[in-house]
Amino acid sequence: MTLPTHARTVIIGGGVIGCSIAYHLAREGRTDIVVLERSKLTSGTTWHAAGLVRRLRPSATLTKLINYSIDLYGELERETGQATGWTQTGSLTLATNPDRLTNIKCQVSLGRAFGLEAEVVDAARAKDLWPLIEVDDVIGAVWSPSDGRVNPSDVALALSKGAKSRGVKFFEDTAVTGLQKKGGRISGVEIGPHVIEADEVVIACGLWSRDVAEMAGAHMPLYGCEHFYILTKPLAEVQALGKGAHLPTLNDQDAFLYARDDVEGLLVGSFEPHAKGLPLSRLPADFSFDLLDEDWDHFMPMMENALRRIPALEQAEVRMLLNGPESFTLDSQFMLGESPEVPGLFLMGGMNSTGIALAGGAGKAMAEWIIAGEPTMELNEADIRRFSPEMNVLGALEARIPEVLGRHYDNPYQGRSMETARGQRRSPIHTGLVAAGARFEERGGWERVVHFGGENVHFPLSFGIPTWRDQVGQEVEACKTGAAILDQSAFGKIMVQGPDACAFLNHLCAAQMDVALGRIAYTQILNAQGGVESDLTVQRHGADCYLLVVGAAEVVRVLKRMRETKGAHHVEFTDVTSGYAILGLAGADAKRVLQATTTVHLPVLNRFQFAPFEIGLARCWVGKLSFTGEEGYELYIPSDMAMAAHEALVAAGASHAGLYASGSLRIESGYRAFGHELSPGTTPQEAGLGAFCAFGTGFVGEEAVKDRAVNRRIVSILFDDPNAIPIHDEPIYFAGQVVGQITSAAWSYRFGRSVALAMVTAPLDQLGTHTVVDGFAVEIACSRFTAKASLNPAKEAFV
Numbered sequence: 041m042t043l044p045t046h047a048r049t050v051i052i053g054g055g056v057i058g059c060s061i062a063y064h065l066a067r068e069g070r071t072d073i074v075v076l077e078r079s080k081l082t083s084g085t086t087w088h089a090a091g092l093v094r095r096l097r098p099s100a101t102l103t104k105l106i107n108y109s110i111d112l113y114g115e116l117e118r119e120t121g122q123a124t125g126w127t128q129t130g131s132l133t134l135a136t137n138p139d140r141l142t143n144i145k146c147q148v149s150l151g152r153a154f155g156l157e158a159e160v161v162d163a164a165r166a167k168d169l170w171p172l173i174e175v176d177d178v179i180g181a182v183w184s185p186s187d188g189r190v191n192p193s194d195v196a197l198a199l200s201k202g203a204k205s206r207g208v209k210f211f212e213d214t215a216v217t218g219l220q221k222k223g224g225r226i227s228g229v230e231i232g233p234h235v236i237e238a239d240e241v242v243i244a245c246g247l248w249s250r251d252v253a254e255m256a257g258a259h260m261p262l263y264g265c266e267h268f269y270i271l272t273k274p275l276a277e278v279q280a281l282g283k284g285a286h287l288p289t290l291n292d293q294d295a296f297l298y299a300r301d302d303v304e305g306l307l308v309g310s311f312e313p314h315a316k317g318l319p320l321s322r323l324p325a326d327f328s329f330d331l332l333d334e335d336w337d338h339f340m341p342m343m344e345n346a347l348r349r350i351p352a353l354e355q356a357e358v359r360m361l362l363n364g365p366e367s368f369t370l371d372s373q374f375m376l377g378e379s380p381e382v383p384g385l386f387l388m389g390g391m392n393s394t395g396i397a398l399a400g401g402a403g404k405a406m407a408e409w410i411i412a413g414e415p416t417m418e419l420n421e422a423d424i425r426r427f428s429p430e431m432n433v434l435g436a437l438e439a440r441i442p443e444v445l446g447r448h449y450d451n452p453y454q455g456r457s458m459e460t461a462r463g464q465r466r467s468p469i470h471t472g473l474v475a476a477g478a479r480f481e482e483r484g485g486w487e488r489v490v491h492f493g494g495e496n497v498h499f500p501l502s503f504g505i506p507t508w509r510d511q512v513g514q515e516v517e518a519c520k521t522g523a524a525i526l527d528q529s530a531f532g533k534i535m536v537q538g539p540d541a542c543a544f545l546n547h548l549c550a551a552q553m554d555v556a557l558g559r560i561a562y563t564q565i566l567n568a569q570g571g572v573e574s575d576l577t578v579q580r581h582g583a584d585c586y587l588l589v590v591g592a593a594e595v596v597r598v599l600k601r602m603r604e605t606k607g608a609h610h611v612e613f614t615d616v617t618s619g620y621a622i623l624g625l626a627g628a629d630a631k632r633v634l635q636a637t638t639t640v641h642l643p644v645l646n647r648f649q650f651a652p653f654e655i656g657l658a659r660c661w662v663g664k665l666s667f668t669g670e671e672g673y674e675l676y677i678p679s680d681m682a683m684a685a686h687e688a689l690v691a692a693g694a695s696h697a698g699l700y701a702s703g704s705l706r707i708e709s710g711y712r713a714f715g716h717e718l719s720p721g722t723t724p725q726e727a728g729l730g731a732f733c734a735f736g737t738g739f740v741g742e743e744a745v746k747d748r749a750v751n752r753r754i755v756s757i758l759f760d761d762p763n764a765i766p767i768h769d770e771p772i773y774f775a776g777q778v779v780g781q782i783t784s785a786a787w788s789y790r791f792g793r794s795v796a797l798a799m800v801t802a803p804l805d806q807l808g809t810h811t812v813v814d815g816f817a818v819e820i821a822c823s824r825f826t827a828k829a830s831l832n833p834a835k836e837a838f839v
């Protein structure tokens with residue numbers, strides 16, 4: 041077969057991910073697809089994976105993707121004649137402390153919402169299921185009978201066979217050496233002197249993906265780590281199970297271990313807390329079906345944990361300590377999507393050691409995205425647009441990635457934050473926040489303040505009453521009755537200028553943008569299907585000049601939308617995020633404090649108006665709006681003057697509040713947040729924001745949302761029991777049926793109980809006609825808590 045000179049789609053990389061994308065594209069009817077593999081199929085990371093596939097996951101998206109993978113891996117042999125090695129062994133996840141048990145029970149609750157049967161069992165039953173383990177310290181476990189394992193190479197080969205039978209052409213020993221662009225869009229790939237022109241290119245090069253993406257100037261922030269497991273020779277205890285019998289997969293997350301039987305012996309792997317990063321420069325250019333060096337000194341603490349859990353290992357002869365490379369991402373979620381920088385270039389990788397389990401579902405999601413030009417399901421947590429170019433700094437990746445592997449099994453506590461690669465993006469008032477006792481968390485590279493109790497009130501983390509509850513209560517009170525500074529400087533700021541600025545924004549945004557000078561409009565940006573891509577405020581500074589303020593994690597997404605929507609409009613837009621600080625000033629005393637900083641008269645502003653102002657030595661704009669729903673202002677200050685403004689505010693009596701306080705007030709006020717209540721799959725009407733759509737202005741998504749039936753709604757939830765503390769994504773029941781999930785939750789200081797926002801599908805008729813509907817139950821870690829719901833904000837509905 042000779043290399044073509046043109047293909048509709050070129051996929052680079054013949055690991056399990058590239059093969060899955062090719063298979064699913066072809067199955068969806070795409071033709072003219074070429075897969076290019078530098079060496080042989082599966083020769084990178086795929087061939088040596090442990091092959092474990094576990095359905096129970098911490099999020100709805102991951103659970104759905106992996107469920108699909110498992111169904112597919114069970115069927116592929118029938119379709120292709122190539123076995124995948126799928127064996128349904130079940131899995132057993134141990135807990136040796138109450139928090140671990142809570143965490144794995146949360147996964148059971150979420151799984152049940154998707155029809156997955158999993159059971160919480162005691163230590164004795166765990167021992168029955170895995171007779172080789174010591175259970176003295178086990179306080180409970182989860183038995184998930186539908187989990188299993190595959191042979192990773194066979195999965196990839198079955199996928200490639202299915203793709204080939206539908207006409208996909210695979211070329212091995214064919215390394216891509218360059219990428220070509222025309223007018224900024226991807227236009228082809230280079231294999232030495234040979235060029236294949238392509239409409240779309242997909243990078244699925246595992247560990248090598250970041251460097252391949254760079255060939256086109258695209259960002260793919262991932263980085264390698266060494267990843268270890270041991271393989272033993274046959275063990276009598278395993279042989280005693282009988283021929284063809286298997287142990288379930290064992291997860292002992294408190295000891296950083298997983299294990300399964302392997303050819304009558306054992307395979308024991310780890311996510312050790314102090315992992316070893318792997319710069320690409322350490323891999324030879326011809327790395328293929330290769331492994332990294334054994335490192336027993338490094339693995340020994342894990343081996344000791346393994347010996348404690350599985351005493352039979354004492355007698356085992358270790359066949360090898362396998363050390364293979366795998367790539368990880370800054371936030372431990374994989375990434376997929378179209379490059380924000382290079383249209384037509386699709387990227388998928390950073391599988392964080394779950395690439396085999398995810399390949400089926402995520403490969404299908406990627407294929408559908410390529411065909412539709414948009415995600416076809418909820419993929420926010422994996423969407424590549426969450427990463428800004430600032431996050432693709434090699435130094436940050438080198439510092440962070442070993443920690444990501446090391447914290448693979450961490451409990452997802454509120455207040456948990458990575459410790460490495462810190463201080464990358466700091467607010468212009470960072471030193472002022474430090475002096476005020478800020479406790480920072482890293483979010484998207486930014487140092488964000490969660491509360492002002494310092495380190496002392498932050499630990500220990502738990503799923504119960506947080507140690508900072510009283511501290512945050514004081515900050516909430518300050519946001520209501522005092523004047524509390526909320527640092528929102530991480531918000532994205534985009535300046536839009538040009539004669540068509542208004543027309544362009546009216547096309548981009550759902551609300552009316554032709555507002556008076558000095559007005560601020562709240563709006564959403566929608567996709568063509570009517571889903572919310574971002575929610576933002578827009579300030580009109582001049583006839584031809586606007587400033588957009590968007591969520592910190594949405595800047596890349598919004599800029600991409602703007603480039604796609606620009607068309608023939610005469611307009612320029614510039615990311616000026618680093619140029620301005622944004623400080624909220626919330627509370628009944630905010631007006632007095634602002635005026636006390638200067639002799640310039642504070643302008644009289646109605647809600648959603650802004651005007652120039654001075655704070656002490658600094659110039660700024662002051663806007664009358666608040667992120668919390670309380671009385672207050674937002675101040676937009678040039679970065680170099682922000683400290684001067686901060687000092688003046690503090691001198692005038694302002695205090696501080698962090699994200700936990702503003703989150704609690706936001707949820708009580710029913711304010712929706714992107715990534716929680718708002719997502720590309722949610723319409724404004726579902727989110728209760730239909731009133732902000734200016735129908736008739738021709739905005740993107742207008743046709744899709746006009747007259748569309750609303751089958752689900754965002755509601756406010758108030759728990760009846762003060763002991764109910766939601767953790768994440770909890771399923772909601774009504775009349776015995778699952779009707780939705782929690783999207784955000786917080787402690788309400790107003791009610792002395794948890795409040796939440798949630799998306800529900802029922803009972804919509806009752807919610808529409810009653811202010812408050814009783815009879816809901818939210819399942820938190822396998823326990824159900826009664827709750828009431830309303831379409832109105834909690835602080836109005838439940839008083």
Ligand SMILES: Cc1cc2nc3c(=O)[nH]c(=O)nc-3n(C[C@H](O)[C@H](O)[C@H](O)COP(=O)(O)OP(=O)(O)OC[C@H]3O[C@@H](n4cnc5c(N)ncnc54)[C@H](O)[C@@H]3O)c2cc1C
Nearest residue numbers: 053055057078084085086089090091092216246395396397
């Ligand atoms: C020790 C270990 C155990 C694991 N266990 C599990 C497990 O139990 N369950 C699970 O789900 N996951 C597991 N994983 C993770 C899983 O193996 C990976 O996530 C998955 O294999 C990644 O697949 P990929 O296709 O992205 O990458 P790869 O398999 O590395 O494929 C990328 C391909 O791209 C090719 N390539 C690179 N550059 C170019 C170029 N310029 N031109 C052409 N081709 C190129 C490479 O040669 C390679 O074949 C494990 C990983 C390790 C290391």
